[in-house]
Amino acid sequence: MRTLLDLVLPSACAGCGAAGVGWCADCAAVLTHGPVRVQPRTEPGVPCWALTKYAGPGRRAVLSAKEHGRRDLAEPLGMALSTALALLRAEGRPLVLIPAPSRSVAARRRGGDPMVRTTHAAARWLPDCRVVPMLRVWWGVRDSVGLTAAQRRHNLRGRIVVARSRCGGAMIPENAEVVLVDDVLTTGATASESVRVLAGIGVPVCAVVVTCAA
Ligand SMILES: [Zn+2]
Incomplete structure (x- = not known):
C-alpha cells in the first residue's frame, strides 16, 4: 500500500529531498527568481531566457521529470514556466508555445514527453495561450551527451x-x-x-524560454 501511495504522492521533494512534498516552496522559489537572459554558444538568433541555472533544484527537477518518470513535476515546472512567460509576453497578442522536440524513443521510454506535459501545464495558467507540439526529431540522432557544440x-x-500529422500552421x-x-x-x-x-515554414519564433540553462 505504501508503494502504491508513493506512486501517487511522491514522498520527497525532487529538488532538495525534503520529506513529505513532491516539490517544496524553497525549490519553487528558485524557479521564480528569473527569468534571466542567457546566450548559448550556438545562437538561435532570438532572445533566450532561462528560469534558473542547470544546477541545484532546477537541474534535479528536470532530471527527475526526464529520467525518473516524475510526472507530478509537470505542474510545478509548468507553473514556474508560466510565471516567466507572463512577464515576457507582449500584451494583447495570443501566445503559442512550441515544445522543443525530444527523441521520440526516449520520450516513449519515459512514458510520454515530459516537456510537452510541462508546457501544457504552463499554458493552463496563461490566458490566450496554446501548445502546438509540432516538432519531431528523425530517427538516428545520437544522444547528445558528451558531444561538442559543433558535433551537436x-x-x-x-x-x-515538422511532424506532418501535427502541422500547426493552421493552429497558429x-x-x-x-x-x-x-x-x-x-x-x-x-x-x-x-x-x-x-x-x-513561415513560423517566426520570437524567443526561447527554458527551465534551466547550462
Ligand atoms: Zn525542495
Whole structure:
C-alpha cells in the first residue's frame, strides 16, 4: 500500500529531498527568481531566457521529470514556466508555445514527453495561450551527451522536422507570439535548429524560454 501511495504522492521533494512534498516552496522559489537572459554558444538568433541555472533544484527537477518518470513535476515546472512567460509576453497578442522536440524513443521510454506535459501545464495558467507540439526529431540522432557544440549542430542538422500529422500552421494565429520552450539549454543546437526549421515554414519564433540553462 505504501508503494502504491508513493506512486501517487511522491514522498520527497525532487529538488532538495525534503520529506513529505513532491516539490517544496524553497525549490519553487528558485524557479521564480528569473527569468534571466542567457546566450548559448550556438545562437538561435532570438532572445533566450532561462528560469534558473542547470544546477541545484532546477537541474534535479528536470532530471527527475526526464529520467525518473516524475510526472507530478509537470505542474510545478509548468507553473514556474508560466510565471516567466507572463512577464515576457507582449500584451494583447495570443501566445503559442512550441515544445522543443525530444527523441521520440526516449520520450516513449519515459512514458510520454515530459516537456510537452510541462508546457501544457504552463499554458493552463496563461490566458490566450496554446501548445502546438509540432516538432519531431528523425530517427538516428545520437544522444547528445558528451558531444561538442559543433558535433551537436552537425548531429541535428536537417534532423528536426515538422511532424506532418501535427502541422500547426493552421493552429497558429497570424498575430501570435511564438515561443520555443525546452527543459534544458546547453549548447543551443536544438533550439537553433528548431527556430531555423520553424522559420522555414513561415513560423517566426520570437524567443526561447527554458527551465534551466547550462
Ligand atoms: Zn525542495
